[in-house]
């Protein structure tokens with residue numbers, strides 16, 4: 729009797745914990761997107777050329793402020809880059825091929841300049857999700873009321889100035905009044921402004937490559953394990969044929 733009561737209490741406790749988790753999950757997702765519709769990031773970890781371009785963008789445009797302390801440069805050989813190429817295109821003066829992707833900026837200084845310290849980006853795609861990162865990099869607009877001149881629809885009043893403005897140019901905010909169920913609602917979007925070095929299509933591809941790389945960096949073994957997985961499945965299916973033939977062979981003797 730006592731035992732049964734204890735058990736049902738334990739089950740009730742488990743159910744309430746599960747319910748609490750379910751209740752929390754959507755609200756954290758919403759908080760991250762600040763209410764804008766997230767765009768789908770076309771991530772493809774099998775596209776080595778895209779990952780190489782993403783690594784290049786990351787080193788040139790993000791590592792001025794962000795580190796990737798848990799990623800070593802020489803891991804990039806997995807993407808088909810040779811150590812020579814890594815040295816030539818991606819390393820700064822004093823870095824060695826085997827060193828982690830650290831930066832010289834002190835977190836305290838960064839916080840003073842931009843209000844918040846730039847987070848380490850090694851596993852950012854796992855904590856913030858690829859679609860959010862993709863949307864974030866496409867949602868910057870010029871805002872003169874902000875200290876650094878930039879704002880973002882996906883993260884209002886973000887401390888990070890637009891890291892890719894040279895490529896994208898200076899997008900503008902567009903606010904439209906739309907009717908919805910008899911109410912007027914303001915719909916905000918970002919439209920092209922002063923052009924940058926890239927066209928809209930080229931910029932989209934650059935953001936795709938960069939997000940692709942950020943996803944890869946969070947789980948670098950994933951590219952390899954997918955490949956190994958396919959080989960293992962292939963091997964097992966061949967093995968299955970032989971095991972089946974062997975079974976027939978054994979049972980032929982037993983049945984007679």
Ligand code: HEC
Pocket residue numbers: 785786789790791792793794838842844845846847849852856861883885886887888889891892938
């Ligand atoms: C000038 C310095 C600087 C550069 C360059 C920079 N960042 Fe940032 N980044 C920051 C700061 C500061 C923050 C913290 C902003 C905040 O939370 O308000 C940040 C935050 C972020 C975040 C977290 C956003 C969130 O929702 O919490 C991501 C993701 C990010 N940066 C990606 C990038 C990428 C990708 C690049 C390269 C294309 C880049 N950053 C280049 C300064 C920089």
